Structure formats: C-alpha cells, structure tokens
Amino acid sequence: MSILNGQTALVTGASRGIGRAIALRLAKEGAQVFVHYHHNRSAAESVLGEIERPGTLLQADLRSPREIDGMIAALGDAQLDILINNAGIWGQTPLGNTSLEDLDAMLDINVKGVFYLTQACLPRLREGARIVNVSSIAGRTGTRGGRSVYAATKAAVDAFTRNWALELAPRRIRVNAVAPGYIDTDMTAGYFADREVLEFAVSRQPFGRLGYADEVANVVLFLCSPASNWITGESLNVSGGFVV
Numbered sequence: 001m002s003i004l005n006g007q008t009a010l011v012t013g014a015s016r017g018i019g020r021a022i023a024l025r026l027a028k029e030g031a032q033v034f035v036h037y038h039h040n041r042s043a044a045e046s047v048l049g050e051i052e053r054p055g056t057l058l059q060a061d062l063r064s065p066r067e068i069d070g071m072i073a074a075l076g077d078a079q080l081d082i083l084i085n086n087a088g089i090w091g092q093t094p095l096g097n098t099s100l101e102d103l104d105a106m107l108d109i110n111v112k113g114v115f116y117l118t119q120a121c122l123p124r125l126r127e128g129a130r131i132v133n134v135s136s137i138a139g140r141t142g143t144r145g146g147r148s149v150y151a152a153t154k155a156a157v158d159a160f161t162r163n164w165a166l167e168l169a170p171r172r173i174r175v176n177a178v179a180p181g182y183i184d185t186d187m188t189a190g191y192f193a194d195r196e197v198l199e200f201a202v203s204r205q206p207f208g209r210l211g212y213a214d215e216v217a218n219v220v221l222f223l224c225s226p227a228s229n230w231i232t233g234e235s236l237n238v239s240g241g242f243v244v
C-alpha cells in the first residue's frame with residue numbers, strides 16, 4: 001500500500017533539484033502534490049507530467065509576501081497534510097564585500113519566505129500534518145568561500161524547526177528538517193564546473209562522490225511517514241558522512 005494515499009502535499013521549489021525529487025517521491029507514495037515554482041514553468045510542468053495522478057502547479061516568488069498570499073488563495077479550499085519548505089538560494093557574501101541588497105536577497109527567501117509561507121499555511125494544515133524544512137550542513141559547520149549569510153539562513157531554518165515543533169505539537173503537527181551536504185543539482189552545478197573544486201570536494205567525501213537529490217527525497221519521505229512518528233524538532237544530516 002502507498003503510505004501517503006489520500007494525503008495532500010505542497011512542495012516549494014519543486015521545479016528542479018531536491019524539490020523536484022521530493023515532489024516525485026511523495027507522489028509515488030500516493031500524495032496529491034502541489035508543485036510550486038518561481039520562473040521555470042516548463043520544468044514544473046515536466047514534474048507534473050511525471051506524476052501519474054493529477055497535481056497542481058503553483059507559481060510565486062517566495063520573497064514576496066503578496067505573492068505568497070496569492071499562492072495560498074490559489075489553493076482554494078484545499079487542506080494540507082504535508083508542507084515541504086525547500087525553495088532557497090545559495091551564494092557568496094564575503095565579509096567586507098557584500099551589499100545590503102545581496103544580504104536581503106538571501107534572507108528574503110531562505111528565512112522570511114520560509115516563515116511567512118509556513119504561517120500562511122497554518123490554517124490549512126490538518127491535525128497530524130508534517131512540515132519538513134530543507135536546511136543544510138552549512139547551518140551547523142564552517143564552510144569555505146565566504147558563505148556566512150547562507151549558513152546563517154540555514155541555522156535559522158534549524159531554529160524554526162526546533163521551535164515550531166514545540167509550538168505545533170498541540171495540533172500533533174511534526175516539524176523536522178533535512179540538512180543535505182553537497183548534492184548534485186543546478187544550485188551546485190556552476191560551482192562544481194571547476195574540476196579542481198569538484199575533485200577537492202569529492203576527496204573530502206567519505207563515499208567519494210556528491211549526493212543525489214533522490215537520496216535527500218528518501219529521507220524527507222521517511223520524515224513524512226508514520227515510521228518517524230516519534231521524531232519532531234530534529235534536523236537530520238543527509239551528507240553521506242561528510243558531517244558526522
């Protein structure tokens with residue numbers, strides 16, 4: 001039996017990468033999935049095309065509270081069993097050389113967007129719903145390359161996860177996060193296009209490779225399933241042992 005039959009899920013940033021893999025994995029287990037995207041409608045349509053049952057596309061720039069409100073209105077009277085806060089951006093913000101605009105760009109989606117969207121979804125979350133936030137190992141380790149703001153946004157996501165787990169426990173809503181290491185997606189493609197950078201990163205990986213989006217999606221499925229019934233407020237490393 002498919003473990004998510006009859007359940008409804010909203011996955012942000014589901015057009016590509018980790019979000020795409022999560023949307024497909026949840027749909028394979030029977031969930032009806034709302035596939036959110038920002039710019040890339042054709043990629044989002046192709047995700048829907050791979051899902052065997054009807055799904056729905058939702059478009060919004062998650063930096064904009066107005067667009068988030070519009071997206072929530074587009075849900076009609078739908079209730080949600082699962083919310084996956086996945087959409088996010090990565091980038092360099094070297095100390096001493098970062099504008100306020102660059103700072104805001106990252107905070108607006110990775111922190112404020114996650115908070116505002118979750119708050120907007122609250123009235124629609126069924127008792128016993130699950131929220132999974134996509135964090136990063138960057139939120140809990142030092143990283144190279146002047147990415148302190150990205151790291152701070154993911155530390156904030158971990159803090160949301162712990163605190164929301166307690167706030168939402170009276171509604172039996174579980175809140176957890178996954179913290180991926182380096183995953184092979186569009187987000188990291190430019191960075192790893194430099195062969196030396198790729199070889200260095202892989203040399204530090206215990207299994208000698210980058211991770212795959214499907215490997216993150218499998219852990220998200222676990223956190224959405226009854227098998228993780230007694231887990232809430234946790235952020236699980238999904239890094240192939242890069243962070244232990």
Ligand SMILES: NC(=O)c1ccc[n+]([C@@H]2O[C@H](COP(=O)([O-])OP(=O)(O)OC[C@H]3O[C@@H](n4cnc5c(N)ncnc54)[C@H](OP(=O)(O)O)[C@@H]3O)[C@@H](O)[C@H]2O)c1
Pocket residue numbers: 012013014015016017018019036037038039040041043060061062063086087088089090109134135136137179180181182183184185186187188
């Ligand atoms: N890849 C990694 O190594 C890695 C490691 C740790 C954590 N993560 C985290 O995992 C999550 C997904 O990463 P990914 O690698 O799958 O990224 P990705 O391949 O770059 O995909 C990003 C997704 O987010 C959406 N998005 C970007 N900006 C948005 C905005 N302003 N409003 C709404 N949606 C927006 C994109 O929509 P469009 O397609 O429409 O542009 C796309 O669906 C992120 O939170 C990231 O920080 C990734």
